[in-house]
Amino acid sequence: MEDKKLKEITGNLVIYTLNCGTFICEKCANDPEGFFKRAFSNTVKGAVIDDQIKQFKASFESQRKELDQLLNADNFSRIRTLLDDMLxxxxxxxxxxxxxxxSQDYICLQDTRTRILEEIREWVEAEPPSDSKGASLFLLTGFAGSGKSAIAHTIAYRFSAGLDTTRGRLGSSFFFKALSDTEHEKRSAAALFSNISRELASQPENREWKKALGSIIDARFALINSPAPSARFDNLIRDPSQYLTVNFIDPVLIVIDSLDECKSAPVxxxxxxxxxxxxxxxFPSNFRIFVTSRPEDELTNLKFPEGSHVERRDLETWQKDSIDQDLQRYYESRLGDLDESVTSSLDTRWPSRSWVAELIQRSEGLFQWAFTMCRELVAPGQVPVKFLNDVIQSKSGLGAMDKLYEEVLRDKFGSDPVQTKGVCSVLGFILCVRTPLPVSSLIALGETPDTAGSTQSVVxxxxxVLAGVSTDSELTSPIHAYHTSFLDFLFREGRSNLYHIDRLVQDKAIVEACLRVLTSEKLRFNICDIKSSHLSLDSSQVEAVANWLQRCGLGHLIYASQFWSVHLAQTAFDADLAALLHTFIRRKFLFWLELLAGIGQVHGAGNALKSMVSWAQHVRRYPRLRAFACPIRKRRGKIRQQLRGYHRSKPSAHLPLCTPFRSHHKPDIETILASIRRHDTSS
Structure with missing residues (x-):
């Protein structure tokens, strides 16, 4: 009834508006009598015209009152909320x-980097030169550990919270650095622009941007999902800015950190x-784009068109005179809780607190060095005087960070080649998994009876240098390096020497561990405890299944099911490995697919099969493995396609025969099953 009345009122308003417009045209715009004659006529006939005007006003007022009664404030609010929710x-x-x-957890320590942060704030809030075109860009470079990311987190936090700022606000922030390889893959070059656009649209001040995006999505859905950075930029940044009827008010800060950590393909x-x-x-002219990166040639040699407003700074030279003061405040804050006996012994060895000056000198302007040193000095069981003296006396030709990492490892594990080899084996396993794992999962995945206890004895x-090992919850907290400089040190033989970690050796060890787990009794029928194979799982149920498996102590099995093929692809042929893979295919293949479906990762099975096929096609000594891989290789396009479309499928031990696999796909799956049955019969 209300909808019918609303249509009637709307129709009346349209008619009255047209009549009113016609009246105005007749009495004013199209009157051929001229201005003075028309003015005299209106004076004489004024009463008639006034009556007509009053009639129009009364009609509009009547319809307005009816509309107000029909659409009260609550209804307007509900309609607006509904439309906004749809958008x-x-x-x-x-x-x-x-x-x-x-993240506020990673901002600079209070009262440090003040001059640098102040200059960046002034750049954001200042008006660019009158002849500049488009956005303004600030490129901050610095070596690993110099504190670039802390500055980026701080400037983003301050403009987000409106701290110490007079104008401008945070539009978006994007940090390329991630804790795991899988996260690195997600933080792609293309993802940068979609994140910026989405975060701008989520802000109440940017309703115009949100509306512009809404109109673009319908027409260009394929383009906004393209992996190409140019397609995302054109459709999610450039074009929405052109549709705006009202420009952004005040500067909009865009923070892009660790651009050198972008792991996208070179193109x-x-x-x-x-x-x-x-x-x-x-870019919109109100944008202030703040970028941090290591000083790599492809960044430092960037060429900008004439009229671009670009500022470049390098932390090695910028505000250099204030860095020592900032480091002194940092050390005094972090080491202020040292036991009095410890500070007394340090003062005895280096009078008048000259040990602080020694720390500042050895830091070489690197805040990551200071962070690592402070954590080491307060570590349980550490003898600060001895350790600091060893660091000062070190004569190696390494850089500051490498010297410190070498001294930390030497202090803990010595220099015996046999012992360091065992340490590197454990440390390499921890740091080469594709996503950080807690100690409990690392033990379950990597330790054998011969190496029992080795993981905890190292970490x-x-x-x-490792996060997640010095807390009460170390068995459940993921272990990862605090800083990429530690990984750089370990993975480059010329820098780490005795403590060098070979990634390829570790990939082989990890894939062996994964296949051992996947061929064990841990992987079984209906491991996800799904009540019926006829039920599909929504996203919340998938998350619940994954959490339940974690609570059951099967986090290592989840990791193995997702990443065995990633490590396999980096490994050369090995007979023992081929035997493990053969056993896995014969006995656990369907259970593996079932597990992936239960945790919402079955779409990744296509890439796993591709990796397995690529690895197995040169295996001559295992004809059964080649025979199994052959039908997959021939039909892998179709198989990967159907697995990618199986994101919300039915977890079942007979997963390939479930209804989500359409009938025209069944021959491919049947071929795989026939291969498995043939192997079972012949073995």
Whole structure:
């Protein structure tokens, strides 16, 4: 009834508006009598015209009152909320990487980096030169450990919270650095632009941007999901800015940290750098783009078009005179809780607190060095005077960070080649998994009866360089390096010497561990405890299944099911490994697919099969493995396609025969099953 009345009122308003417009045209615009004659006529006939005007006003007022009665404030609010929710749901179709934004946990220590942060704030708030075109860009470079990311987190946090700022706000922040390889893959060059656009649209001040995006999504859905950075930029940044009827008010800060950590393909990285340089003028002029990176040639040699407003700074030379003061405040804050006996012994060895000056000198301007040193000095069982003296007396030709890492490892594990080999084996396993694992999962995945206890015996000493090992919850906290400089040190033989870790050796060890787990009794029928194979799982149920498996102590099995093929692809042929893989295919293949479906990862099985096929096609000594891989290789396109479409499928031990696999796909799956049955019969 209300809808019918609303249509009637709307129709009346349209009619009255047309009549009113016609009246105005007749009495004014099209009157051929001229201005003075028309004015005299209106004076004489004024009463008639006034009556007509009053009639129009009364009609409009009557319809307005009826409309007010029909659409009260609550209804307007509900309609607006509904429309906004519909638009938000539409924007959810734009790819978005979660947890890639700034974190208050990583901001600079209070009263440090003040001059640098103040100069960046002034740059954000200042008006660019009158002849500049498009956005303004600030490129901050510095070596690993110099504190670039802390500055990026701090400047993003301050503009997000409105601290010490007079104008401008945070539009978006994107940090390329991630804790795991899988997260690195998500934080791609293309993902940067979709994240910026989504975060801008989520802010109440940017309703115009949100509306512009909504109109673009319907027409260009394929383009906004393209992995090409240029397609995402054009459709999610450049074009929405052109549709705006009202420009952004005040500067909008965009923070991009660790651009050198972008792991996209070279062609995509090049496209990203081209957009940030040659296409800077296509960004909205209110944008202030703050970028941090190591001083790599492809970044420092960027060329910008004439008229671009670009600032470049390098932390090695910028505000150099204030770095020692900042480091002194940092050391005094972090080491202020040392026992009095410890500070007394340090003062005895280096009078008048000259040990602080020694720390500052050895830091060489690297805040990551200071962070690592402070954690080591307060580590349980450490003798600070001896350790600091060893660091000062070190004569190696390594850089500051490498010297410190070498001294930390030497202090804990010595220099005996046999012992260091065992330490590197454990440490390499921890750091080469594709996503960080807690100690409990590392033990279950990697330890054998011969190596029992080795994981904890190593990690418990490394709280200064590894996160997650110095807490009460170390069995459940993922273990990862605090800083990429530690990984750089370990993975480059010329720098780490005795403590060098060979990634390829570790990949082989990890894939062997994964296949041992996958061929064990741990992987069994209906491991996800699904009540019926006829039920599909929604996202919340998939998350619940994964959490339940974690609570059951099967986190290592989840890891093995997802990443065995990633490590396999990096490994050369090995007879023992081929035997493990053969056993896995014969006995556990369907259970593996069932597990992947239960945790919502079955779409990744296609890439796993591709890796297995590529690895097995040269295996001559295992004809059964080649025979199994052969039908997959021939039909892998179709098989990968159906597995990718199986994201919300029915977890069942007979998964390939479930209804989500359409009938025209069944021959491919049947061929695989026939291969498995043939192997079972012949073995």
């Amino acid at each position: 938000t749901a539409k924007l959810d179709r734009i790819p978005y990487v979660r947890n890639a934004s700034f 995509e990285r090049k496209a990203l750098l081209t957009i940030l340089s040659s296409h800077l003028h296509e 418990r000493h490394l709280g200064s």
